[in-house]
Amino acid sequence: MIKAISLFSGGLDSILAVELIRRQKIDVLGLTFTTPFFNDKKAQYAAKLLNLPLIVEDITKPHLKMLKSPRYGYGKNMNPCIDCHTLMLQIAGERMKNEGFDFIITGEVLGQRPMSQNKQSLHIIAKNSGCADYILRPLSAGLLDPIKAERDKIIDRSQLLSIWGRGRKFQIKLAADLGITNYSPPAGGCLLTDPMYTRRLHDLFSHQEDHEIRDLNLLKYGRHFRADNQGKIIVGRNNTDNEKIREFSTDEDIALFMADFPGPYVLIPYGNMALLPLAASLCVRYSDAPSDCEANVIHQHKNSSNIIKAKAAAKEVCEKLVI
């Protein structure tokens, strides 16, 4: 039985790539990845839809290492797409060799993304992955050199497609012809393409050499303020933020919240006491306490709990420090 392993994001292109190969009676296994920057939700949903067996692999460690100095640089934000795809294909290539798959498929479309999916980038990604002759892009295969499986005639190249460019009309029609509905909308899902998240990530990388995974997760929630080199303060904006910030906090951090009014959960990661007055004033600022008088703020560190009095931070202070 011929078997292929598919890089499977759960987006329409990866769904169509799988279906085109399955139509040739080839067994396909989906492979998707997680990091703090993207998750497997979309892939899980689509795999269920297609009845596709799916493996989820956490690649946080190698991805983070690559992210700090990607050989081919970043896209518009901090998305190192060429190096990221290369890494994913390297991992898929290892699995292919170790688990007896015949080739790898991806949903990449030539010309769909100007930087990472032009002909040269696809060539670089394939070459650097170490398994170039085993990577099939079924949606654009007709525009690319045949891989080993095509030359060996274990896949019928004439049934593969020659899609080029950013338009999605062809894919949408093909999905309808194949009876595929309810797929997720394109794009989204990778925080490395999100301007606000990547501004915070850049700030973290430039102020803190060692960081925990939870530091990357905390960047997703609340308002973030940087107090020079003393550290940062995170202020929840709503209940979800407050819950998440609490969830990712540790004993080392200082946590603050209002004693007598509804207000945010505030965190000083790694607990620099010098930031306590500023953090308390931010806590008051985003609470329901009157802005012109002092209010009590509870602060907790390790097992001790105390109260500090603070007035709301001025708007200009917030604007100056916000990341």
Ligand code: SF4
């Ligand atoms: S958008 Fe994100 S997940 Fe996708 S290739 Fe780029 S860096 Fe990787």
